Amino acid sequence: MEDTNYWRRNNRRISRRSLLGGAATLGLGGAAAMIVGCGGSSNDTNSSTGPTGTRAPVGSPKAGGSVTQGRPLTVLGIDPHQDLTGLDIDQLIYPYLYSWNPVQNVAYFNNLAESIEQPDPDLTQFIFHIRKGVKNAPFNFAGAGEEMTSEDVKASFVRRGTSISAPDKRFPRLISKDPTMLAAAFQTPDPYTFSFKMATTFVPALREMANPTWAMVSKKVLEALGNRSLTQVGYGAGPYMVDQFNGNQRISLKKNPNYFIPGQPLLDEIDIVVITENSSLLSAFKQGQHDICGAVLKKDEFDDFSANSDYICSSAPSLFYPCVHMKMVPPFDDIRVREALDISIDRDEVIAVIDGGDGKYNGPIQWPQLEWALPQDELKAFYKYDPEKAKQLLTQAGYDGGFKTKMKLPKITGVSQIADEAALLKSQWAKVGIQVDLEEVELGTFIGSVLLPGNFQMTFFPNLPYDEPDRPLSFYSSLGVTGAGNWNNYTNPDFDLLYNKQAQTVDKTERQSIILEAQRLIIKEHAPQLTITGGNAYSAHWNYVHLPYELGQDPGTKINPYGCDEWTEKA
């Protein structure tokens, strides 16, 4: 462990080369996780432009070495059930029941659970068969080196399901309405079987349990912790164990010698260096101090890297989607005003200016979710830019010549897209007479004082990357994304019915049909969360680093758990 006393600290190596995966969207994904803690991966898409650049001749994957990656956001904690800013790190330290392929939308059982059974036709019952021989890392705490069993899974489910700060309480409450009775709802008939039954079908459940907040932690660790948390420590059975944790500057992970897959992980060490200034992160990557770029890349920066064969670059459609939220108060409670705002947005200009020409129209569900999103032709026809009609609508609504309003937006370090896009929207609305004052609010204040209490007329807020249709739709439901109320004050009983129905519909074709119907209902109403466009996320790493799959590629269902298959040619 690093000596925490600066005065006694020994010299350190100037640089460590190596890697870890898919990190270019970390900034946005991390910010996203911090904001909502959705747990969806930001690189999960149904389409991608694939990797560019030239990979050096590759031999067989080589064990050993280390990689360094940058990170723009401070890691406030790594308790997987409580902290939301270190979820990417949690996945390296803890085992999960299984992994999720967001491209094929399937679970694959390469982790703690060997298989699953869902005997009921309504998919309410889950029976997991736990793998034998998954042991905790040799950390210096209770439970070190011990095998994980169904009792550990149960303890983890109870802790995650009842954690105050964990996102999404909808799923655990379908297992037990009363959180204090949650433990009784789980069965562990033997050390290698874990099961539970939900009150009703909840189709997103399988996706939900693969989220990084559903980490499996040893029961002995949890008992020994008592009231303390895992915020500053990591006691897991994942591929890596914590060597040094200082979430403000550096997180150092080393290989778990007890890991259940022989020979895995390949890397000896992963270093994550926190630098909160985006230009400094970019500079560190260019100079080879970081093996994986931690900066949030823009299109032109990505193009520069792509032109250099020393880097492997990839891009994928981004599920991150800023959208305009309105409060259902005058003038926005008038559908004509909302429509005027909607059709006075020139989405093609947004794609050209903000998305670097690589973007598409977004409906209520982001366009990269191809199976669930409305077709592009339909969206383009519906959102046709028509400033003249917008002016007429405003006149009909009693706002001849437009009106003045204020739009609040969050200020997120290193992410300029929100402010840039808001400025563009402001200029487009000005053309139809809607004068919008932009007010940038520091992120913490924005969430606590603007968004959650609904303290806005208009706000421009980046919704997070979701790869399951249920979550983007929840923003329009009467209960909203928090389950406690819709901050736009929007209520539509017809939509609520469809929203609840889709979550209970097992048949995929039928569910698709319901989701499309729900979206058409929303856009027809110009419901007070106007979606605009979606662009691409970009990543880059040095070509001596090898990831099992690049940003946007289909990982397949044969790879090892997250963090295992990365390797570096450098010693």
Place this chain on the structure above:
Amino acid sequence: MREYVVRRLLLIPLIIIGVSFLTFMTFRVIPGDTTVFICGLGCTDEVIHDLRAELGLDRPVFVQYWDWLKGVPQGDLGRSFQTKLPVTKELQTRFPVTLELLILAVIFSLVLGIPPGILSAVRPGTAVDFVVRVVSVFWLSIPSFYIAILMITFGASWFSWSPPNFATGEVASVFHNPLKNLEELVPPAIVLGVGIAAVIMRLTRSSMLEVMRNDYIRTAYSKGLKERAVVWRHALKNAMIPVATIIGLQVGGLIGGSVLVESVFGLNGMGNYLVVAIGTRDLQVVQALVLIFATAFVLINLIVDLAYAWLDPRIHYA
């Protein structure tokens, strides 16, 4: 003099309590809540209520303040709401970084400010004077964080250089690896120091010009003393009195500047820590850092005041 010093020292705790109380209350008034950072958009009134109880934020404000304040004399600056760790633990590594950065910045500001200022004053109207004045205006008009960004951007593009600490996120210890330590801290110290150097340069010049016009300087010249003796022995000491004042005041600005420069250079000092803590509304951390900065500022000003008496024997404190 002794009485004056004692009186000033006795005032320090009162000032510190005042500053910490204002900081504490300000964080109660401004929007934003640390609990929101912990639970994100999953926050509901119920969650926020439970988290506030867990962090002790549901207690009366004055009780919270008193609980924090009574720990301070024992070296307990509280625990971070976010990391749950004692603030003093984090400061063990951060305080030396900021202290060294500030010391180096002051040294650079003096080296870059005083000699050119003197040269400019003793050679008024010459090319040297012109260059010094242009440079000082240039340094004054560019914010330090912008110089920092330019240094990193052009350092990377033109010289393939970027701060070595970018690789590890840590600053090498000055005792164990002084060369690497200097390599990491000299560029940000220069960036931080040039703004103050410009102020010192201009003040030194104007103060020296004023002193050089005094009768006793003319007398010194007429006695046949060499210019070096006149400048160093007779003019400089008097000209330095206002400069000393401004140095004391500018150190406060340096502390503020360090917040930005540390962020850009990725230095994990107290300034960077403060930025993160303010952003996450981590009151305990902000409170501790403000306490330290305020104490440092008050002490530096006391030292500057005492330095007057040493610089000018005519000054006496009653």
